[in-house]
Amino acid sequence: MNAQTERAERAGQPLLEVEGLRQHFRMSRHYTVKAVDDVSFTIHRGEIFGLVGESGSGKSTTGRSIIRLYTPTAGRIRFCGQDVSGRLTAQQTLLLRTRMQMIFQDPIASLNPREKVIDIIAEGIDIHHMYESRAQRRDMVLAMLRKVGLAPEHADRYPHQLSGGQRQRVGIARALIMKPDLIIADEAISALDVSIQAQVVNLLKQIQQETGCAILFIAHDLSMVRYISDTIGVLHLGHLVELGTTQDVFEHAVHPYTRALLSAIPRPNPLLERDRPIESYDCRAAGVDYTKGTLHHLSDTHLLLATDEERDRWTRGA
Amino acid sequence: MTTQERETILRISDLSISFNTFAGRVNAIRGVDLTLHRGETLAIVGESGSGKSVTVKSILGIRSSNERVDHGSIEFSYRDESGQPVTRDLLKMSDKQLQRQIRGKHIALVFQDPMTSLNPTMTIGAQIMEGVRRKKGVSRQAARARSLELLELVGIPDAAARYGHYPHQLSGGMRQRVVIAIALACDPDLLICDEPTTALDVTVQAKILDLIKDIQRKTGLTVIYITHDLGVVARVADTVAVMYAGKLVERGTVQDIFYRPAHPYTWGLLLSVPDMDDPQAKLYTIPGSPPNLLKPVTGDAFAPRNEYALAIDSQREPPMFQITPEHAAATWLLCPGAPDVPMPAALQRRIEHMLKEVQA
Numbered sequence: 001m002n003a004q005t006e007r008a009e010r011a012g013q014p015l016l017e018v019e020g021l022r023q024h025f026r027m028s029r030h031y032t033v034k035a036v037d038d039v040s041f042t043i044h045r046g047e048i049f050g051l052v053g054e055s056g057s058g059k060s061t062t063g064r065s066i067i068r069l070y071t072p073t074a075g076r077i078r079f080c081g082q083d084v085s086g087r088l089t090a091q092q093t094l095l096l097r098t099r100m101q102m103i104f105q106d107p108i109a110s111l112n113p114r115e116k117v118i119d120i121i122a123e124g125i126d127i128h129h130m131y132e133s134r135a136q137r138r139d140m141v142l143a144m145l146r147k148v149g150l151a152p153e154h155a156d157r158y159p160h161q162l163s164g165g166q167r168q169r170v171g172i173a174r175a176l177i178m179k180p181d182l183i184i185a186d187e188a189i190s191a192l193d194v195s196i197q198a199q200v201v202n203l204l205k206q207i208q209q210e211t212g213c214a215i216l217f218i219a220h221d222l223s224m225v226r227y228i229s230d231t232i233g234v235l236h237l238g239h240l241v242e243l244g245t246t247q248d249v250f251e252h253a254v255h256p257y258t259r260a261l262l263s264a265i266p267r268p269n270p271l272l273e274r275d276r277p278i279e280s281y282d283c284r285a286a287g288v289d290y291t292k293g294t295l296h297h298l299s300d301t302h303l304l305l306a307t308d309e310e311r312d313r314w315t316r317g318a
Numbered sequence: 319m320t321t322q323e324r325e326t327i328l329r330i331s332d333l334s335i336s337f338n339t340f341a342g343r344v345n346a347i348r349g350v351d352l353t354l355h356r357g358e359t360l361a362i363v364g365e366s367g368s369g370k371s372v373t374v375k376s377i378l379g380i381r382s383s384n385e386r387v388d389h390g391s392i393e394f395s396y397r398d399e400s401g402q403p404v405t406r407d408l409l410k411m412s413d414k415q416l417q418r419q420i421r422g423k424h425i426a427l428v429f430q431d432p433m434t435s436l437n438p439t440m441t442i443g444a445q446i447m448e449g450v451r452r453k454k455g456v457s458r459q460a461a462r463a464r465s466l467e468l469l470e471l472v473g474i475p476d477a478a479a480r481y482g483h484y485p486h487q488l489s490g491g492m493r494q495r496v497v498i499a500i501a502l503a504c505d506p507d508l509l510i511c512d513e514p515t516t517a518l519d520v521t522v523q524a525k526i527l528d529l530i531k532d533i534q535r536k537t538g539l540t541v542i543y544i545t546h547d548l549g550v551v552a553r554v555a556d557t558v559a560v561m562y563a564g565k566l567v568e569r570g571t572v573q574d575i576f577y578r579p580a581h582p583y584t585w586g587l588l589l590s591v592p593d594m595d596d597p598q599a600k601l602y603t604i605p606g607s608p609p610n611l612l613k614p615v616t617g618d619a620f621a622p623r624n625e626y627a628l629a630i631d632s633q634r635e636p637p638m639f640q641i642t643p644e645h646a647a648a649t650w651l652l653c654p655g656a657p658d659v660p661m662p663a664a665l666q667r668r669i670e671h672m673l674k675e676v677q678a
Contacts, residue, residue, distance in 0.1 A: 054519040054520075054521060054522075055490065055519055163607065164366075165607075193365050193366050193546065194365070194546045194547070194587075194590060194591075195365055195586075195587070195590050195603060195604050198590045198592075198601045198602065198603045199603045201601060202600065202601050202603060220519060220520065221520075222520065223591070223592045224592060226592065227592040227601060260521055261520065261521060264520040264521045264523065264524040265520055265549065266523075266524070266527075266547065266549025266550050266552060266553045267549055267552065268548040268549050268551070268552045268576065268588065268591050269552055269576065269672040269675065269676070270551075270552040270553075270555070270572040270573060270576050271573070271672075271673075271676040272552075272672070272675055272676050273549065273552040273553045274552070274553065276553075278524045278525075278528070280521070280525075281521075
């Protein structure tokens with residue numbers, strides 16, 4: 001496995017390639033929810049990829065399919081040069097469980113209330129036997145605590161003794177201790193207070209710079225996503241409607257859904273904000289059928305899901 | 319018009335509330351003074367635990383069993399059934415009196431999460447009608463007609479068909495519209511919105527905020543928003559109250575707070591919003607965390623996190639210094655004779671930029 005992944009790295013391959021991912025949930029004989037429908041994107045080493053969209057757009061499902069909490073209905077996911085979308089071999093499972101880690105939205109629900117912080121953080125290295133002695137285990141955990149801005153005495157506390165921001169830091173430490181190549185942060189800051197959100201976002205950015213790991217940052221708060229991401233994908237109704245660098249998406253948005261999303265962010269400038277009209281978008285009323293559209297390259301980095309006619313109309317309006 | 323606008327509807331004076339916990343007495347609200355005029359929109363901002371929810375819940379007499387009002391008064395002015403203006407201290411009223419005379423009828427509350435504030439076993443029509451019928455004693459047909467009217471007012475399309483639906487059949491935004499319709503069922507004078515859009519998507523949030531603004535224009539409703547989103551504040555508020563550790567640290571018109579902030583905590587709050595124009599800058603964070611209110615606070619509660627703190631801040635609590643008749647802040651920096659501390663340069667740049675954007 002190692003030889004193969006190293007070869008892939010040398011070849012300059014992207015860290016994660018998602019191609020035509022579909023995740024459908026069959027609710028009954030007559031009704032299937034197409035939570036993710038034909039989504040493709042790539043994440044390079046050390047990149048922060050922001051995935052945005054409203055609730056129900058499939059952004060969390062995408063993250064959970066990639067880390068294989070779900071079995072994808074169709075499509076290919078390549079991680080470190082290995083196909084991890086089909087049936088997994090023991091080796092592939094090991095790769096996925098060690099080099100890809102997840103941070104969840106709700107730090108109360110995702111930390112075991114009956115375990116101490118040290119045992120929560122060490123669970124990964126316990127399972128994969130990544131230390132030689134108890135002392136080394138403790139040292140590894142303490143180093144992680146320091147990295148996420150917690151004090152050594154927090155190691156012997158229980159989750160309920162910590163504040164929301166501290167709990168989320170524990171969640172980050174638990175992911176980091178495995179030295180992952182990719183961290184999936186699923187709404188990792190939405191449950192936190194504004195001033196704490198800024199602290200956690202700064203921490204994630206700093207960790208990314210120090211360790212060089214890539215982050216798939218799933219969120220609905222566009223202003224934070226803009227701040228942290230290199231590349232942004234916009235999901236709507238399970239389709240990736242627009243993809244580009246942060247600048248592409250925020251300054252040259254073309255898709256009406258992206259534009260509506262951007263215009264809906266309230267800006268902290270009362271004289272301007274008070275009567276600012278907000279663009280609205282209803283794909284059914286506008287007669288947009290995502291299944292008919294194809295991905296168009298607007299530039300090297302900027303992709304748009306549209307039919308030829310829609311692309312012409314939208315780019316003219318932009 | 320101006321005299322009517324300045325009519326005081328709510329006056330909170332020196333409100334102090336504490337909670338009895340296992341660990342001791344938590345002084346959650348430590349002397350809040352607030353005045354609200356009819357037709358005005360007030361936004362209360364602050365971190366979680368700053369006491370903003372406790373303050374507004376005490377207006378409606380919603381208290382937990384370990385909560386105690388230490389002192390203060392909440393005077394509410396309204397017109398009774400005969401049309402006579404009345405002013406009453408809500409803290410002196412019993413729960414029964416509040417329920418009969420105030421709640422719903424004169425002051426209504428919209429909660430954060432529309433799923434938990436609706437009854438999942440009742441149709442939305444029945445839930446709106448409940449309020450209409452109880453408070454007004456009207457006939458079934460009239461109540462139904464009024465409910466349909468309310469559903470249309472809050473922008474639910476095809477109201478007659480939606481009337482028989484259950485909450486789970488509606489999207490989050492539609493559910494919050496229903497909650498607002500219920501709150502408006504008895505024509506309240508004052509609507510309190512406790513983080514009304516936090517659980518909703520941004521696109522839906524904008525629609526709900528515009529809806530409430532629209533209703534205000536039509537009915538002259540007074541609204542209190544509790545929020546931590548400064549963007550929301552900028553969109554809806556006339557006046558803003560900033561709370562920290564159970565005290566009001568700054569209050570003023572929305573323009574005072576955004577363009578001429580005076581308290582270091584307000585500076586920090588404004589700076590910690592990601593700058594949409596300079597995304598590369600490091601996100602500012604207020605250092606440290608809010609104080610533990612189990613312990614008595616000496617001096618200014620914000621002093622340990624305040625890089626502009628003076629020596630006196632750790633000894634004596636600053637009073638509210640009046641800057642203009644509307645604008646006041648509790649910081650010793652405004653005391654005559656205090657060193658002249660300008661706001662951080664980054665904030666100054668940002669405000670200049672905002673004002674330039676307005677002119678453009």
